[in-house]
Amino acid sequence: MKLTEAKAQFISSWGAFGTHWGINRTMAQIHALLLISPDPITQDDIMEQLNISRGNVNMNTRDLIDWGLVDRVLIPGERKEFFSAEKDIWKVATQIIKERKKRELDPMLKLLSQLEKIDGDKKDKDTKQFIDTIAGIKKFGGQADKMLDVMIKADENWFLGNILKFFK
Amino acid sequence: MKLTEAKAQFISSWGAFGTHWGINRTMAQIHALLLISPDPITQDDIMEQLNISRGNVNMNTRDLIDWGLVDRVLIPGERKEFFSAEKDIWKVATQIIKERKKRELDPMLKLLSQLEKIDGDKKDKDTKQFIDTIAGIKKFGGQADKMLDVMIKADENWFLGNILKFFK
DNA sequence: CTGAATTTTCAAAACTTATTGAAAGTTAAT
DNA sequence: ATTAACTTTCAATAAGTTTTGAAAATTCAG
Numbered sequence: 001m002k003l004t005e006a007k008a009q010f011i012s013s014w015g016a017f018g019t020h021w022g023i024n025r026t027m028a029q030i031h032a033l034l035l036i037s038p039d040p041i042t043q044d045d046i047m048e049q050l051n052i053s054r055g056n057v058n059m060n061t062r063d064l065i066d067w068g069l070v071d072r073v074l075i076p077g078e079r080k081e082f083f084s085a086e087k088d089i090w091k092v093a094t095q096i097i098k099e100r101k102k103r104e105l106d107p108m109l110k111l112l113s114q115l116e117k118i119d120g121d122k123k124d125k126d127t128k129q130f131i132d133t134i135a136g137i138k139k140f141g142g143q144a145d146k147m148l149d150v151m152i153k154a155d156e157n158w159f160l161g162n163i164l165k166f167f168k
Numbered sequence: 169m170k171l172t173e174a175k176a177q178f179i180s181s182w183g184a185f186g187t188h189w190g191i192n193r194t195m196a197q198i199h200a201l202l203l204i205s206p207d208p209i210t211q212d213d214i215m216e217q218l219n220i221s222r223g224n225v226n227m228n229t230r231d232l233i234d235w236g237l238v239d240r241v242l243i244p245g246e247r248k249e250f251f252s253a254e255k256d257i258w259k260v261a262t263q264i265i266k267e268r269k270k271r272e273l274d275p276m277l278k279l280l281s282q283l284e285k286i287d288g289d290k291k292d293k294d295t296k297q298f299i300d301t302i303a304g305i306k307k308f309g310g311q312a313d314k315m316l317d318v319m320i321k322a323d324e325n326w327f328l329g330n331i332l333k334f335f336k
Numbered sequence: 337c338t339g340a341a342t343t344t345t346c347a348a349a350a351c352t353t354a355t356t357g358a359a360a361g362t363t364a365a366t
Numbered sequence: 367a368t369t370a371a372c373t374t375t376c377a378a379t380a381a382g383t384t385t386t387g388a389a390a391a392t393t394c395a396g
Contacts, residue, residue, distance in 0.1 A: 036301050055357065055358095058373065080372070111177070193384085221385060230344090249342085
């Protein structure tokens with residue numbers, strides 16, 4: 001397979017993959033493009049390579065920066081801004097975990113704690129099932145939360161080395 | 169807080185939560201409703217409680233069944249079909265992991281293996297960055313894959329008990 | 337077999353989300 | 367201070383996804 005073709009495939013698949021993970025197609029495609037670009041590239045480069053509008057590139061690069069996956073890079077002597085992605089996949093993954101935990105898991109756990117404090121008779125079938133369900137999700141979520149915290153703090157070799165040894 | 173209100177909150181939040189995870193709002197809401205229902209319920213019950221059409225219930229319960237999260241239950245003497253959700257959150261989670269792994273991670277790893285076999289000079293900057301990126305993702309994905317396999321096979325107490333002890 | 341109850345399908349409509357592109361805003365060289 | 371280069375914004379529009387509802391198919395009791 002030729003490089004150009006492989007690049008196109010990778011960008012397109014990474015984009016489709018992203019949609020399954022709450023990341024929009026274009027944002028994931030820009031990320032993919034940046035991951036395989038050895039040097040920082042400009043807004044115009046992205047527009048041209050992905051055939052998308054300036055506004056779209058602007059919004060999505062901004063989001064990628066918010067997610068901590070992409071940086072603006074200033075190149076001396078250049079007027080334009082350049083963008084560059086973190087290339088270390090472990091760092092990319094922990095960054096995504098960190099953000100999603102903050103945006104989704106933490107608020108959910110907070111809500112569950114609210115819902116647990118329900119008034120009602122535990123003898124009632126419906127009340128009991130509700131309380132048990134909430135408690136079950138909260139317990140699981142709380143443990144996932146702790147586990148992710150450790151993962152975020154660990155570094156790749158420690159984590160993958162040890163955990164896989166432990167499992168095997 | 170009153171039970172009715174708490175139920176409504178839970179269903180609505182679980183629905184919103186689902187949309188971040190590639191599950192559509194209604195499917196997640198139906199799942200939430202089934203999780204807090206002590207006994208199996210019918211299509212009509214779901215239609216009424218969530219204010220959605222018959223077709224919508226039918227499609228989404230079918231999807232939930234495909235995901236292995238919900239079962240059709242036949243109640244002797246009843247003409248209608250009843251639905252019931254797996255209540256054990258650990259089983260729910262491992263089932264979701266199993267399905268998403270099959271639907272998303274496995275195909276992605278297969279594609280990456282294809283893309284690695286690129287022809288071109290490793291001295292070329294672009295080619296090198298491409299190969300390195302693909303290799304990095306593949307390595308990470310492969311390890312995640314192994315870890316998830318172990319998780320799927322483990323049972324809750326073994327997994328959460330041991331892994332958290334290990335981490336602390 | 338008949339027909340009432342129930343489930344399934346799917347084209348059209350409603351809704352949601354993403355994209356464009358041109359105007360407004362900002363920056364920096366001269 | 368002017369102006370050209372560049373970035374940001376956002377209303378309009380396009381694209382994509384979900385939902386409806388009524389017709390078709392299926393199931394089952396009598």
